[in-house]
Amino acid sequence: MVWALALASLALVSPARQAGVMRGGAAAPSFVNAAVARAPRDGAPRVHMASCAKLTEAAALLDSVDVFIFDCDGVIWKGDSLIEGVPAVLDMLRKAGKRIFFVTNNSTKSRKGYVGKFTSLGLSVEPEEIFSSSFAAAAYMEQIKFKASGKKVYVVGEVGIQEELDLIGVPHIGGPADAGAQIELKNGGMVHHDPDVGAVIVGFDRYINYYKIQYAQLCINENPGCLFVATNLDAVTHLTDAQEWAGNGAMVGAIKGCTKREPVLVGKPSPLMIDYIVDKYKIASRNRICMVGDRLDTDILFGRDNGLRTCLTLSGVTTEAKLLSQENQIAPDYYVGSIAEFAGAGVKA
Amino acid sequence: MVWALALASLALVSPARQAGVMRGGAAAPSFVNAAVARAPRDGAPRVHMASCAKLTEAAALLDSVDVFIFDCDGVIWKGDSLIEGVPAVLDMLRKAGKRIFFVTNNSTKSRKGYVGKFTSLGLSVEPEEIFSSSFAAAAYMEQIKFKASGKKVYVVGEVGIQEELDLIGVPHIGGPADAGAQIELKNGGMVHHDPDVGAVIVGFDRYINYYKIQYAQLCINENPGCLFVATNLDAVTHLTDAQEWAGNGAMVGAIKGCTKREPVLVGKPSPLMIDYIVDKYKIASRNRICMVGDRLDTDILFGRDNGLRTCLTLSGVTTEAKLLSQENQIAPDYYVGSIAEFAGAGVKA
The missing domain is CATH 3.40.50.1000 (HAD superfamily/HAD-like)
Known part of the structure; x- marks a missing residue:
């Protein structure tokens, strides 16, 4: 029944999302690992899920994405500690001409307050790049x-x-x-x-x-x-x-x-913030936006329901075991240990 | 649709409850007012609901009930103020040989603490008569x-x-x-x-x-x-x-x-407390227990789901308008302005 539900939900998502599922499958062999085959329950038909795979060649992802939307807690930092390798990745993305936004469900700070937090961690961002739930x-x-x-x-x-x-x-x-x-x-x-x-x-x-x-x-x-x-x-x-x-x-x-x-x-997974960004910055194709977050039920759902590519990072609240468990019905297009894994691609970009 | 739901829910309740519905109808004309006819929505068939009527002859209710279970807040007192006429009603019920329990969802006091509250309001009760959610x-x-x-x-x-x-x-x-x-x-x-x-x-x-x-x-x-x-x-x-x-x-x-x-x-409307009372005091027929409370979605639901007679008092959070509105799908067998209305019956008992 878990699989039936998962497949039913795939049928309901946007065309962009369905394209995303196909991208993760055999049509793009250099992009991801082989499709993940999971053991079905007794009596259920064997299903090969191609919707979630570890990112192996970051350059290909970067080539196909113009806009990265990053969750903050668990992606950029944990509490008051910067996650290792993040400054180099952000520098690399900016140099490669990517647009970057930071979308966080944390409402305790305003945009202005968040600029202070980024600065205190040695990161330089503009207030307009920050979309907090406040x-x-x-x-x-x-x-x-x-x-x-x-x-x-x-x-x-x-x-x-x-x-x-x-x-x-x-x-x-x-x-x-x-x-x-x-x-x-x-x-x-x-x-x-x-x-x-x-x-x-x-x-x-x-x-x-x-x-x-x-x-x-x-x-x-x-x-x-x-x-x-x-x-x-x-x-x-x-x-x-x-x-x-x-x-x-x-x-x-x-x-x-x-x-x-x-x-x-108003915060994730409500569409309000993504609609605002797409509208204000006249982003033509949601298919070239990638939502990067550490939570399945907010970040990945938020991206998926809004027709974005999605990438889960394991640097926050979600473990690989939870992501790949049969109970999980929310699959990102890709996943990484941390966004530091994007950095290797920068050299080739 | 509201009526359809209400009727569907009646079909699901216990035999005791269904008997209760019949009691409120034309079969017991001396017991309650005439069945309450409410205007249907446009196009819907006209339905006469007999499940809720103002209590007019308390003596008949008292004759058919051995056990009264009273909610406290909004029935016996409001905050720290005793509701008028309550001591006389409790005295009358005890003299008429009725068993009385007080069931409250308030967990801030223990049974012992509640005895203190009853005493401070001039009411004499035993700890065993009190069933608080604590x-x-x-x-x-x-x-x-x-x-x-x-x-x-x-x-x-x-x-x-x-x-x-x-x-x-x-x-x-x-x-x-x-x-x-x-x-x-x-x-x-x-x-x-x-x-x-x-x-x-x-x-x-x-x-x-x-x-x-x-x-x-x-x-x-x-x-x-x-x-x-x-x-x-x-x-x-x-x-x-x-x-x-x-x-x-x-x-x-x-x-x-x-x-x-x-x-x-564990509190109302969970069956735990009523099962405990019925079991501990070997009460043979739930049909001779009346739950008296001021809340539709806890007290009356609690009584109804457990096969008890139910009486709503308007001395607490529920208004007559809310009780009789089409939106309300929880109908008590009877209702009173306050339990002081039971007192007239005592003279005849």
Whole structure:
């Protein structure tokens, strides 16, 4: 049944994706290893999956791609540690004339904040190359013309969302200011919420507390038409390189759990950010864009559902065993140990 | 389609429930108002729903019921305020020889803690009459013989769960002790979790914080076989009578969102507590038990799915408009403004 589902899902994806599957098969023998044959369950027909193979000749990938979109956590860095070989790869790609974007579901920093992080790690990037989910949340508010409503946003999250809202002139409350806020439970005690809140944006918040949850609940349940926007739904994230940390899936899950409402998702795997990039930079063929990430259920799904080539890097949360397991139904076109493996190709480019 | 779904769901419930539907119809004219006729959508056949009617003659209900199971928040009290007329009703039921239980999804107190709350409100109850979801969590741990594993429990929640675990001799960590716990995000920073945690129990926790979420995430994701138990999933709860407050749905949602695991539910509408009561007190006929509560999606569903009679009280979170709306697919057998309406019947009993 796992295979049936996997094949059924392939039939539903875009033509670009289907072309991608063919590229990974026997038609491009110099490009990838032989198609990966996996043992079927008893009684099931034998199926050879050609949709996922270790990248062996990076030069061929580079020749066929004009735009690389990199996830950050687990691809460029882990926590505050740069992944080995990354600066050389980025230099090589720029020299070869490739356009580079960094797309991250982390909402704790704004674009400007991310430039600071890249710089502190010795990498030089432009703010316009960075698409954080904090930026995506603001881009969504612009798209729906939220400012014209005259309402404000309640933020569960960190400074990144606030900085991006400031740049588009949308007023906001909450965020870090409510980090120490407490509730009072004497008779008649209540949290007084602002009836002019027209949207709650929920991003990763290491200072999540009951006051913020209650404030968000009141806005969503009691303010007519109040929106519920999630920057991302990642279960785990990289705060340090020592372990996995509970991600924004926790904060969004808390608000879902007390409102029974589903949020509008703006980060990966929602198409919002890729549509924005393709539109703004007039990228003609999605087939020449490669999404590079470390997560199957956000990065690779995000690329696949948007008709991009996809490359999984094992430098983050996904192991090779998990990628190749029968349970996994999300196959990238290629995978690498880390993006440092792109570097060899640079010499030939 | 709403009606089709409602009728389809009726066909799936127990014989006791189907008898209940018939009781509410023309066969028992002295018992309830006439069947409620609601306007169908355009083009849909006219359907007369007989499954929900305002209680008009309480004496008949009392004659046919031996056991009353009362929810607490919104039925007996709201926050710290007793609902008017409740003491007289409970006295009357006891004098009429009825068995009374109090079943609450609130996990913040143990049975012993609840006796204190009842006493402070001037009500006299025995600990054995109280079934809180904190007790249910401990009863579940006993049922699965968790103690024999030699493992401990990590508690997201308040003192009620801890007190109930103490009574069955199951070691636990977390809970109120982690209220002020913080994380350190220096390089290599991590939360050290105990590999001997074999279950995470999540109950309502007004001191929820990121440390607790991360600790629970690590136990569930990294300790092999670690259980995830939720006392309840209520979206909102009554902390004070001034407003609705985010409930344990928020805490459980947070842990679901960072683990992608579904919990074992022990509170309403899970059958665990009603099975325990029926078994322990050798109650022969579920048809002579009436579940009285203020929530459609926990109390009434809980009663209905377990073959009990059901009575909704409007003294809590559910309005008459919501109950009778076409969107509502959960119909109690009867409903009252508050359980004070039972009292008139006592004179006749």
